[in-house]
Amino acid sequence: MKRRAAHGSFVAALSLAAAVLTAVLFWANAYAGFVQTSWAEIRLTPWREGLTNYRFFEYWADYYSRLAFDQRIQLFTIPVAGASDSELRKGLNRFHRGDVSLAIERLESSIDQEGVSEEKLFWLAVAYMRWAEEQNCLSPLTGPDGAAYSHVADPSRMCSLPLSVHHRRTRGAQQAVRLLERLLSDYDTENAVYRWLLNFNHMTLGGFPQDVPALHRIQTGMVRQFYGPIAKKTVERHANLVFRERARDLGVNTLDAGKGVAVEDFDGDGHLDIITGGTFDPIRYYRNEAGLAFQDVTQGSGLDGASQAHIISAADYDNDGLVDLFVARPFHHFQLFRNRGGTFQDVTISSGLLRQTPTAEIATYACIPAFGDIDNDGDLDLMLAQFGQRTPWSEGLLSREPMESKLFLNEAGRFTDRTAEFGLAQLVRDQIFLSASFGDYDRDGWTDLFLSSFTRGRSVLLRNLDGRHFEPTSHLSPNVAGFASAFLDINHDGQLDVFQAASSPAATATEYWIEGLVPDRNASSIIVQNDGVFESRPDFFKGGGVAGVMGVSFGDLNNDGCYDFYFGTGNPEPWYVLPNMMFLGDRNSRDCLGTMTNISVTNGFGNVQKGHGIVFFDFDNDGDQNVYSSLGGMWPADRWPNQFFVNDSSLDNHWVKIRLRGRKSNFFGVGSSIRVVAESAAGERVVRTYLMNNGTGFGSSPYLAHIGLLDANRALEVEVYWPASGCRKSYAATLDELNVLDESECFGGGR
Secondary structure, three states, rough: HHHHHHHHHHHHHHHHHHHHHHHHHHHHOOHHHHHHHHHHHHHHHHHHHHHHHHHHHHHHHHHHHEEEEOOOOEEOOOOOOOOOOHHHHEEEEEHHOOHHHHHHHHHHHHHHOOOOOOOHHHHHHHHOOOOOOHHHHHHHHHHHHHHHOOOOOOOOOOOOOOOOOOOOHHHHHHHHHHHHHHHHHHOOOHHHHHHHHHHHHHHHHOOOOOOOOHHHHOOHHHHHHHOHHHHHHHHHHHHEEEEEHHHHHOOOOOEEEEEEEEEEEEOOOOOOOOEEEEOOOOOOOEEOOOOOOOOOOOOOOOOOOOOOOEEEEEEEOOOOOOOOOEOOOOOOOEEEEEEEEOEEEOOOOOOOOOOOOOOOOEEEOOOEEEEEEOOOOOEEEEEEEEOOOOOOOOOHHHEEEEOEEEEEEEEEEEEEOOOOOOOHEEEEEEEEEEEEEEEEOOOOOEEEEEEEOOOOOOOOEEEOOOOOEEEEEEOOOOOOEEEEEEEOOOOOOOOOOEEEEOOHHHHHHHHHHHHHHOOOOOEEEEEEEOEEEEEHHHHEOOOOOOOEEEEEEEEEEOOOOOOOEEEEOOOOOOOOOOOOOOEEEEEEOEEEEEEEEEOOOEEEEEEOOOEEEEEEEEOOOOOOOOOEEEEEOOOOEEEEEOOEEEEOOOOOOEOOOOEHHHHHHHHOOOOOOEEEEOOOOOOOOOEEEEEOOEEEOEOOOOEEEEEEEOOOOOOEEEEEOOOOEEEEEEOOOOOOOOEEEEEEEEEEOOO
């Protein structure tokens, strides 16, 4: 009997083990990409940072999966908590919906009724901090009239580091300080987020650094770039750069949970317009009124039904000279709008991008796309980066079957899925790619592809083989969880480099902020090319590593021809409170070094709200670039008015603007390379290069090269390489003017 019982126990144990193994194998196969991502994080991430990443994803997935479609307002939003939910859940629900004062009541009630915990105290501190921001920063910026600005000489200083306009209504920040001190003393003395938020709230009260307890005072790392002798010297050294925040004056201070921005001359009147959108809001289309102001012309434009834009990317897909729009929407399906001359028509289905409107079970979580002519047939193809990974969540938006990243070939104005034919199907299967970028890095006439992945070790550079196939070449940044990306020639040596922004949770980014750059960890980088060999250089952004980046773009603030970068920091976490960062390109006499100096302390650039779509452009055609910045986060609570930094600097440097007119190449010459050689009165040469593209995605820049040339007073040569025709042509150009260069000159003036 004992032997028979033992045999039965062994069989039962074996059956259980087989069942568990079968379940594990099934789960690992069903969620292979998720398993690979998790394994990559374990292998490539320090354990503390890996734990932080897991907690971030758990938080994001929880609230993302709660989003539901509201028929009344025709938007996805966070529903009101149920009656059976705990007081804590009700408080967090109110917070994320944007009802911060009610959230405070619920959170305090939870502590009174259900007991105190570290989680509750932290959320209460964050809620009080946000309440203080709403009262002291948001309300004055969005008030009904200009009287709200009476005590503020420069509105850009509202909630921008270094804080020079302090909170008048102090209770919220004082309560946050009290709670954060308790968290540090009773729960976690070393917590970087607690420490930084304590210092930040003292800044809002005008008490930094003197009122911060010595044990928790932060005067190291990136803080020095905003407070102290380094900050003072930066302001003095760059006093000639003068920007004024004029979004309200010009009519483009959209209040939303900001995301994508596209800038182009959509109506063909010679002035650059703005189209912007937010996570929980409609798209807005602002027409430029001759550089004097912007007018909201959304109504009747064909965009008045579009909403909840994540990314807005502009490109002329049908080669008619009118720039069209691709809109990525994380809750709905993506959309393609054809420009009909300042009004737009939804052609998502008729263009072939979607066969039919997806059902509610299909997710098309499109991220940053890239338009480029990969087969040199003269029209723009589309690489669509997507959150294409199945996740083990059984309800909500994350339970939907994802659409993987896709390559669409443009065939006479209709898109066809060619992902498999170009060798990308296996690479993108069940994976997360957040950004795609095109550029001919090896100068063989075929545009290559860089895919930036949220998963460490997955970002990859792919070589275009004769317009028929992509071949992976290397994983350029194995330790980077990448977001926005772009090809550009950072040092103007004629070789395309790669920029990749690094995304990270608030805790990791805050540790960077406190400690400064740790080279082998996750930081944004210029990946510099030297004859086909790439080297990641996060140290090119001097003064500390730039982590936790969402939107980012580059341009030229002072017309010296060296690239300047503006980073929009953030992620969905409400406690991510770090400034946006502006870097000015360094040069040695006339040569751009590729390195950049942090000048975020100047001009109110260091806004602490979440940053997304950013575009450098000359809206008033006065020869210098301005900066439009979309602010706001992932939840309805994270709403902020967009900013527009208008360049009022006294600049003596010269410049040239170039529009390309393709014939065999696509209409705006996307993917063409431009090389400008200019000369000063003393005979000294300035050489600058430019890749015609639309930047880094969240901010879609115009297809208009704005190239600074220092003190040059004449252009010796402007050379354009047109990839579709293979023509390399030299053109004459006039400085301080817009020049239109036509590919037809390659063929004696004919097409």
